[in-house]
Structures are given as structure tokens and as C-alpha cells.
Amino acid sequence: MATTPMKATTTKSELKMGKATREAYGEALAEIGRKNPNVIAIDADLAKSTFSATFGKEFPDRFFTVGIAEANMVGIASGLALSGKIPFASSFAVFLVDKGYDQMRMCVAYPHVNAKFVGSHGGISIGGLATHREVEGSSLIRRRLPMLADTYHHVATLRVRNMATVGGGLAHADPNQDPPPSLIALGATVKATSANGSRTIPLDEFFKDYYETVLGPDEIITEVMVPKLPANTGAAYIKFLPRTADDYATVSAAAVLTLDKAKKIIADVRIALGSVGVTPIRATAAEALLRGQPLKTEAFAEAGEKAKEAVDPISDFRGSAAYKRDMAGVFVRRALEKALVDIRQQAKAKPAPKPAKKKLVKKKGKRR
Numbered sequence: 489m490a491t492t493p494m495k496a497t498t499t500k501s502e503l504k505m506g507k508a509t510r511e512a513y514g515e516a517l518a519e520i521g522r523k524n525p526n527v528i529a530i531d532a533d534l535a536k537s538t539f540s541a542t543f544g545k546e547f548p549d550r551f552f553t554v555g556i557a558e559a560n561m562v563g564i565a566s567g568l569a570l571s572g573k574i575p576f577a578s579s580f581a582v583f584l585v586d587k588g589y590d591q592m593r594m595c596v597a598y599p600h601v602n603a604k605f606v607g608s609h610g611g612i613s614i615g616g617l618a619t620h621r622e623v624e625g626s627s628l629i630r631r632r633l634p635m636l637a638d639t640y641h642h643v644a645t646l647r648v649r650n651m652a653t654v655g656g657g658l659a660h661a662d663p664n665q666d667p668p669p670s671l672i673a674l675g676a677t678v679k680a681t682s683a684n685g686s687r688t689i690p691l692d693e694f695f696k697d698y699y700e701t702v703l704g705p706d707e708i709i710t711e712v713m714v715p716k717l718p719a720n721t722g723a724a725y726i727k728f729l730p731r732t733a734d735d736y737a738t739v740s741a742a743a744v745l746t747l748d749k750a751k752k753i754i755a756d757v758r759i760a761l762g763s764v765g766v767t768p769i770r771a772t773a774a775e776a777l778l779r780g781q782p783l784k785t786e787a788f789a790e791a792g793e794k795a796k797e798a799v800d801p802i803s804d805f806r807g808s809a810a811y812k813r814d815m816a817g818v819f820v821r822r823a824l825e826k827a828l829v830d831i832r833q834q835a836k837a838k839p840a841p842k843p844a845k846k847k848l849v850k851k852k853g854k855r856r
């Protein structure tokens with residue numbers, strides 16, 4: 489399994505949604521730089537990707553790239569902060585934590601130094617050659633994205649999962665497969681690589697037709713990248729299997745639900761379905777019905793009804809088209825309900841605040 493960070497460029501879906509967070513970061517940094525001459529930006533050779541370059545362009549005398557040296561960058565930021573500057577140090581989150589952790593602990597956290605660190609491109613990256621079984625069993629994925637581990641766990645049998653690869657599964661592009669709806673709902677992207685370089689493709693633009701993808705004949709999938717989920721997000725994948733436990737789904741649905749801080753409003757939602765069309769289907773109209781609305785479980789049934797309009801199933805030995813359409817509505821509702829349960833369970837699982845430390849009272853006459 490690869491542990492590389494996510495691709496540096498802004499994806500099409502980010503552009504569609506508006507601005508990538510890191511793009512807004514670059515602009516905001518420049519804005520505060522205009523107001524305060526003590527603001528300084530430092531980067532570890534990734535300024536274009538983290539968008540600290542936006543600041544660097546406007547204030548070249550207050551912008552430093554330290555090379556591929558995050559640990560060094562943290563030390564420099566600490567020194568600048570102690571000299572009265574306001575340093576913002578940025579890099580890919582994985583590098584910042586992996587390489588800069590010790591320095592952050594020693595030079596920033598212990599001495600309470602006011603330096604700011606900005607990690608971009610958080611998330612999980614899975615190598616194209618990782619097997620389904622590796623995803624299912626990865627402790628990282630089970631902890632951070634249990635819904636994804638669960639999805640891969642529901643693919644066929646152990647023998648199939650031991651052999652099938654993540655890249656091969658997606659390139660295969662059978663609309664009945666399990667991982668695509670979950671990965672689409674999670675906002676995953678695929679890295680397609682050829683002798684001419686690499687490009688990043690949002691998974692909801694990846695499937696073109698029955699067993700057909702947008703991959704060129706010279707491209708292979710080398711990586712699947714899943715972004716970090718925001719706070720108050722729950723995710724669920726459910727598969728309707730009326731025949732045998734190792735069958736392809738009759739209908740499947742994945743939902744990723746994000747609530748606002750007060751957990752009263754649906755801040756965001758992504759819904760995708762499998763086995764109900766020539767490709768996996770993202771139910772965008774159903775999502776639009778929920779986004780920004782107060783959290784009411786009745787709304788999930790309405791979204792299910794809306795999702796039925798997006799599907800186009802065929803009749804086969806797993807069920808008639810009409811039956812599959814009805815089940816699509818039911819499974820979207822259930823996936824949303826399960827995602828909500830996930831949010832509530834996560835809240836319950838959070839460790840209780842530590843009790844205040846009792847003062848140690850030395851007993852008289854006793855040596856320590």
C-alpha cells in the first residue's frame with residue numbers, strides 16, 4: 489500500500505465545487521500579509537501545490553523555500569516566531585507530520601512558540617496494486633475510513649479479494665462492483681499514469697459506459713486517493729444480496745453525510761449507487777435535496793425517492809428493472825440512516841475529557 493500524499497493539482501471536482509481549500513489558503517495568507525508586515529511564509533518545495541506561492545509572488549522578500557526539509561522548516565519557523573515574526577509553514581500534511589514531528593514537539597509545542605503549520609493534501613492514498621484484501625485489512629483504513637474497509641470486505645470471496653487489485657477492479661468497470669459507489673461517495677480520485685506523465689481523475693468522471701472508463705490505452709491506474717473526511721461525517725455502504733453472500737449486488741448504495749457543528753443541518757452529502765445502470769451512478773439531485781437542510785430523517789426517504797429518478801437498471805436474474813429501481817430508493821434511505829448512526833457512534837466513542845489532576849500532597853516523614 490502506498491503512503492504517498494495526494495496529487496498536487498486542483499481536481500475538476502474541486503473547481504466545480506468552487507475553490508480548493510489550499511487555493512483559498514494562499515489568497516487568505518496574502519491578504520493577512522498585506523495587513524501585517526510580520527507575516528512570513530515558508531514552504532518545503534511544494535509552494536505551488538500548497539498555494540503558499542500566492543503569498544510568495546506578492547511578497548518575495550518575506551517568502552522562503554527551504555528545500556525538501558520539513559524538519560528544518562519547523563526549526564526555522566520556531567526561530568522566526570521567537571524573533572517576533574508570524575511564520576506560516578506549509579507542506580503536504582503527511583510530510584509535515586512524518587518529518588517535522590520531533591521538531592514540532594521540541595521547538596514549538598514544549599516552549600509554546602506561536603508558529604503556524606499548514607498541512608495540505610490530507611487523506612489516504614492506496615496504490616493501484618494493493619489487493620482488495622489489503623484494503624480490507626489495513627489498520628489505517630479500518631481506523632480512518634472503516635466504511636471503505638467494510639466495502640472491500642463485501643467483495644465476493646476471500647479468494648477473489650486476495651487476488652483482485654484496487655486498480656484492476658476500477659479499470660474493470662463492471663457497474664455491479666462494490667468499491668466504485670463507496671469511492672465516489674468518498675470523493676476519491678484516480679491517478680492515471682502513462683509514459684507521458686500522470687493525471688488525476690475524479691472517480692465520478694471515471695466511468696464512461698458498461699465496462700468502459702476514460703483511461704487512455706496507454707494509461708494505468710497507479711493510485712487511488714481518498715480525501716480526509718471533515719468533522720461530523722459519517723459514511724455507509726450497503727449491498728442488497730438476496731441470493732448468495734458472495735454475489736454481486738442486486739442494488740448497492742453508499743452515502744457520506746456531513747453535519748454542521750451543532751449537528752442540526754446537513755452541511756454536505758454524497759450519494760452513489762451500484763448495479764442500477766451501465767456505470768455506477770452519483771445521485772446528485774438527491775444530494776441537492778438534502779444539502780443545507782435541517783436534519784430530519786424523513787428527508788432521507790425523500791432523497792431515496794429522488795435517487796430513483798437517477799437510476800436506469802436492467803432486468804436480469806437478480807431482479808426486474810422496476811424492482812431494482814424501488815430498491816434503489818430504499819437502499820439510499822438506509823445508507824443515509826446508517827451514515828447518521830455512524831456520526832452518532834463516533835461522537836459516543838470520543839474519549840471523555842480527562843479529570844482534573846489531583847494535587848500531589850507529600851506525606852510527612854516519607855521519602856520520595
Ligand SMILES: Cc1cc2nc3c(=O)[nH]c(=O)nc-3n(C[C@H](O)[C@H](O)[C@H](O)COP(=O)(O)OP(=O)(O)OC[C@H]3O[C@@H](n4cnc5c(N)ncnc54)[C@H](O)[C@@H]3O)c2cc1C
Binds near residue numbers: 658
Ligand atoms: C468469482 C468472482 C466474483 C466477483 N464478485 C465481485 C463482487 O461481488 N464485487 C465486486 O466488486 N467485484 C467482484 N468481482 C470482480 C473482481 O473485483 C474483479 O475481478 C477484480 O476487481 C479485477 O481485478 P484484478 O486486479 O484481478 O484485475 P484484472 O482482472 O487483472 O484486470 C481487469 C482489467 O483491468 C485492466 N487492469 C488491471 N490493472 C489495471 C490498472 N492498474 N490500471 C489500468 N488497467 C488495469 C486489465 O488489463 C483488465 O482489462 C468478482 C470476480 C470474480 C472472479
